[in-house]
Amino acid sequence: xxxxxxxxxxxxxxxxxxxxxxxxxxxxxxxxxxxxxxxxxxxxxxxxxxxxxxxxxxxxxxxxxxxxxxxxxxxxxxxxxxxxxxxxxxxxxxxxxxxxxxxxxxxxxx
Amino acid sequence: xxxxxxxxxxxxxxxxxxxxxxxxxxxxxxxxxxxxxxxxxxxxxxxxxxxxxxxxxxxxxxxxxxxxxxxxxxxxxxxxxxxxxxxxxxxxxxxxxxxxxxxxxxxxxxxxxxxxx
Numbered sequence: 523x524x525x526x527x528x529x530x531x532x533x534x535x536x537x538x539x540x541x542x543x544x545x546x547x548x549x550x551x552x553x554x555x556x557x558x559x560x561x562x563x564x565x566x567x568x569x570x571x572x573x574x575x576x577x578x579x580x581x582x583x584x585x586x587x588x589x590x591x592x593x594x595x596x597x598x599x600x601x602x603x604x605x606x607x608x609x610x611x612x613x614x615x616x617x618x619x620x621x622x623x624x625x626x627x628x629x630x631x632x
Numbered sequence: 633x634x635x636x637x638x639x640x641x642x643x644x645x646x647x648x649x650x651x652x653x654x655x656x657x658x659x660x661x662x663x664x665x666x667x668x669x670x671x672x673x674x675x676x677x678x679x680x681x682x683x684x685x686x687x688x689x690x691x692x693x694x695x696x697x698x699x700x701x702x703x704x705x706x707x708x709x710x711x712x713x714x715x716x717x718x719x720x721x722x723x724x725x726x727x728x729x730x731x732x733x734x735x736x737x738x739x740x741x742x743x744x745x746x747x748x749x
Contacts, residue, residue: 523694525676556734560677567727567742568669568677573735611677615734619682619691621667626676 526551526612526624533630534602542627544595544612550622552593556615559588559597563608571610572597599629607631634658636728636740643746649716652743654728661709662686665731668702668713671742672724682731683711718747 527545534540544551544559551557557575560568570579572588575595585600595614599606612624639653654666668680681692683702690702701714711728726743729736 525678554734558735560736562677567739568729568736569739570735570737573733573737579735579737613677613679613736620693621679621682623669623677623679 523550523616523620523622526614526622528610528612528624528627530625531628531630533632534599535632536602536604538602539598539600540602540629541596541598542610542612542629544597544614544624546593546595546614546622548593550614550616551590551595553617554615555590557588557590557595558613559586560611560613561606561608562611568611602631604631634738636730636738638726638728638740638743641744641746643748644718645749646718646720646747648718648747649714650718650745651712651714652726652728652745654711654713654740656709656711656730659730661706663732666702666704666711667729667731667736669727669729669736670724671727672721675724680713680726685711715745718745720747723747 532540559572562568575590576588587598610627616622637655662685665682667682670678680696683690699716703712728740730738
C-alpha cells in the first residue's frame with residue numbers, strides 16, 4: 523500500500539486560508555468516504571481534526587474543513603492562526619481492514 | 633478522561649526484543665479497535681496495523697509481518713506491541729491510537745524505541 527501524496531509544504535499569512543491536497547487512488551481515497559486529517563505539533567502526538575471527509579470532532583474549530591473530489595481529498599484552514607503551524611497528515615481507509623497515511627505537509631504561518 | 637498512556641522510552645541493542653504497552657482509561661476498552669502507528673525520526677506517520685479488542689485478532693500492514701506482534705490484556709485494558717530481532721531501522725516513535733468508525737480519535741503520547749549497539 524503506497525502512501526497518499528501530499529505537498530511537502532504550504533504557507534499563508536495570519537488570517538489567510540491554506541488548502542492541502544491528499545491524492546490517492548480509487549482503492550483508497552476515491553473508493554471510500556473515510557478520509558481523516560491529523561495535526562501534529564513538534565514532539566507531540568497527532569490530533570484528529572477531520573474524519574469521514576468533512577466531519578469535525580467536538581472541539582475542533584470550524585476554521586478547519588475537509589472535502590473530496592475523485593481520488594483527491596483536501597483540508598482547508600481558514601483564518602490562519604499562529605497555532606495552526608504544524609504538520610498535517612491525511613489518512614484513508616484502503617479496504618480489507620487496511621489504512622494508509624499521507625506523506626505529510628508542513629504548514630507555516632508567515 | 634479518555635486517554636491512552638504508553639510505556640516509557642526504550643534503548644535496545646540490535647537483535648533484542650521490545651514490548652511497548654498502551655493502557656486505556658476513561659472508556660470501555662473493547663468498544664474500539666486499537667491501532668499502531670510508527671514515526672521514524674524526521675519522517676511521516678506509517679500505519680502498522682490494528683487489533684480487534686473484542687476477539688484479539690490482529691491485522692498487520694505490509695512491511696509489519698513476522699517481527700511485529702500485537703496483543704491484549706483486556707483485564708487491565710492494555711494493548712501491547714512487541715518487536716523482535718530489532719534492527720537499527722526500527723528506531724522510531726511508536727503510537728497506539730484508538731479507532732472509532734474510520735478515524736483515529738485518541739492517541740497515546742508515543743514511545744521512543746532506539747536501537748543502537
